[in-house]
Amino acid sequence: MSHKSPKDFFAPLAVGAPAPLREIPARPSRAIHFFDPSNPKMAAKVPAMVGTVDVLLGNLEDAVKADNKVAAREGLVKIASETDFGPTQLWTRINSLDSPWVLDDLITLVTEIGDKLDVVMVPKVQGPEDIHYVDRLLAQLEAKGGVQRPILIHAILETARGVANVEEIASASPRMQGISLGPADLAADRKMKTTRVGGGHPGYLVRQDPVDGDIHGQRTVFQQDLWHYTIAKMVDACAAAGIYPYYGPFGDITDVVAAEDQFRNAFLLGCVGTWSLHPKQIEIANRVFSPSVEDIKHARRVVAAMGDGTGAVMLDGKMEDDASLKQCLVLVDLAEELAAIDPKLKELYDAIEVD
Ligand SMILES: CCC(=O)SCCNC(=O)CCNC(=O)[C@H](O)C(C)(C)COP(=O)(O)OP(=O)(O)OC[C@H]1O[C@@H](n2cnc3c(N)ncnc32)[C@H](O)[C@@H]1OP(=O)(O)O
Ligand SMILES: O=CC(=O)O
Ligand SMILES: [Mg+2]
Numbered sequence: 001m002s003h004k005s006p007k008d009f010f011a012p013l014a015v016g017a018p019a020p021l022r023e024i025p026a027r028p029s030r031a032i033h034f035f036d037p038s039n040p041k042m043a044a045k046v047p048a049m050v051g052t053v054d055v056l057l058g059n060l061e062d063a064v065k066a067d068n069k070v071a072a073r074e075g076l077v078k079i080a081s082e083t084d085f086g087p088t089q090l091w092t093r094i095n096s097l098d099s100p101w102v103l104d105d106l107i108t109l110v111t112e113i114g115d116k117l118d119v120v121m122v123p124k125v126q127g128p129e130d131i132h133y134v135d136r137l138l139a140q141l142e143a144k145g146g147v148q149r150p151i152l153i154h155a156i157l158e159t160a161r162g163v164a165n166v167e168e169i170a171s172a173s174p175r176m177q178g179i180s181l182g183p184a185d186l187a188a189d190r191k192m193k194t195t196r197v198g199g200g201h202p203g204y205l206v207r208q209d210p211v212d213g214d215i216h217g218q219r220t221v222f223q224q225d226l227w228h229y230t231i232a233k234m235v236d237a238c239a240a241a242g243i244y245p246y247y248g249p250f251g252d253i254t255d256v257v258a259a260e261d262q263f264r265n266a267f268l269l270g271c272v273g274t275w276s277l278h279p280k281q282i283e284i285a286n287r288v289f290s291p292s293v294e295d296i297k298h299a300r301r302v303v304a305a306m307g308d309g310t311g312a313v314m315l316d317g318k319m320e321d322d323a324s325l326k327q328c329l330v331l332v333d334l335a336e337e338l339a340a341i342d343p344k345l346k347e348l349y350d351a352i353e354v355d
Contacts, residue, residue: 010174013136016143018150020174024243027089027118028054028338030289031276032180032246034093035059037075038068045279046079050088053282054273054341057091060105061123062185069101073108080113087341091154093121097130106137114147119177124185125155127165131172138175150175156248157234158182159189166234170241178244179234180275181266183227184251194226197251199262201226225265235270247274256284263288290338290345291331293352299328299335300354 010020032055035042046056058076060069080090092109095101109117122134131153138151153175157163163186170176183198194201200223208220231247238245247266250259263274263285273289276282291299302320305313312321339346 012143013139014143017139018142018148020150021152022174024152024177026244026337028341029089029178029244029246029273030054030338031273031282031285032057032091032121033276033279033282034063034249036064036068036072037079038064038072043075043079047083049279049282050083050086053088053276053286055089055091055119056085057093057121057275059093060101061093061095061099069095070104073101073105077108077112080116085116089118090116091119091121092117093123093156096124097122097133106134106141110138110141110147110151111145114142114145114151115149117151119152119154121154121156121180123156123182124159124162125157125169126159126161128168128172131155131169131176135173135175152177155179156182156185157230158185158248160186162186163230163233166237167240170237170243176241176243178246178272179238180246181227181231181234181248183248186230192226197249198227198247199250199252199255199258200224227262228265228269231266231269231271239270244272245270247271249275249277250281251277253278253280256280260284260288286342290342291335293348295331296335296349297352297354299331300352302328303332304354 010022012019031053033049033053034057035046037043037058037060049056058072058079060072060076064072076092092105094105094109106120109120120134120138122130125131134153138153141147142151153173154177155162155169157166157179158181162169166179170179187194202223204224204226206222206224210219211217231245235245247263250262252258259281266274267289274285276285302315302325305315306320306325309325310322312319314320335345335349339349
């Protein structure tokens with residue numbers, strides 16, 4: 001297998017295309033909010049959502065009816081052309097690479113609104129070859145459209161082969177911005193026996209041992225997380241490649257409690273954000289993917305107690321050292337990035353008093 005040398009990795013893949021980035025910017029993306037640009041009611045809500053959500057994503061793939069694919073593409077061009085997105089990123093999810101729509105999706109979007117598009121989400125990615133295809137095509141279209149900065153790529157992890165290849169996918173191109181878990185397609189592809197869009201299943205459990213040998217007696221049941229393995233594998237692949245991991249869709253829109261739990265598990269495991277399918281999921285994601293006041297208060301106390309950052313100290317009966325300091329700095333740095341774009345959070349974090 002031939003590998004590119006580092007100098008080739010960072011050369012544009014088409015004459016006239018912008019140079020690839022050497023580092024993916026850490027732009028807040030707590031909620032990637034999906035809307036169908038062919039749905040007039042949803043489209044009408046988009047301009048007012050600017051500034052309330054980190055990412056607005058015009059979805060062209062699943063959940064858009066086949067008859068509306070062209071209207072969705074054209075609707076996205078119209079919304080992007082007419083809207084000032086300010087601090088909010090604009091992403092799109094293109095149709096799958098084997099579909100009859102994807103070539104026109106990319107040609108139209110990059111040449112007509114390429115300068116407004118931050119990230120292209122690619123569904124059903126199987127391996128690095130899919131990223132290489134989109135990488136070259138984007139470069140050709142950026143050159144054709146005179147796009148000034150590289151459009152980044154985000155892969156959805158939603159096939160068994162994709163999961164097997166996740167490390168190669170994560171490092172397939174300097175355009176790789178991140179990866180999201182796609183639990184619905186992944187479940188189908190793996191032939192899992194579930195029918196939900198993300199979340200848990202009451203049948204996937206661990207049961208307490210029988211008390212006094214009574215197998216029919218009262219025994220506590222602990223529901224397990226169906227997605228733990230895949231999210232952890234995805235987080236490691238992304239962290240190793242210097243890109244960002246995300247949870248994906250949570251389809252039970254009414255169950256805001258379970259959505260919050262699923263999002264928080266992903267946050268604690270290392271994800272930076274999640275998808276939002278309905279306006280009511282945005283507030284949950286923004287809250288869960290922002291460090292809490294308690295976390296920041298503790299993290300700042302550890303930073304203060306650790307002085308030059310080396311050695312070991314006791315704080316509230318617990319040992320803190322270089323490694324726990326690094327964990328605290330993850331939270332402090334994230335809080336600073338979020339405060340820079342979210343005035344309410346800035347006020348909250350600025351008001352924290354460290355004793
Ligand atoms: C499963 C794997 C995947 O691929 S998940 C990603 C693909 N799926 C999606 O993108 C789904 C996006 N969301 C939706 O289509 C809708 O939210 C669904 C779930 C169908 C619910 O819609 P609906 O029954 O209209 O909800 P509702 O009556 O509570 O809506 C209230 C008002 O809000 C609007 N709304 C709804 N969803 C969005 C959205 N995502 N973005 C912007 N606006 C949205 C509705 O149009 C409705 O507006 P109005 O008050 O009637 O003017
Ligand atoms: O596209 C997302 C999924 O869960 O499938
Ligand atoms: Mg999918």
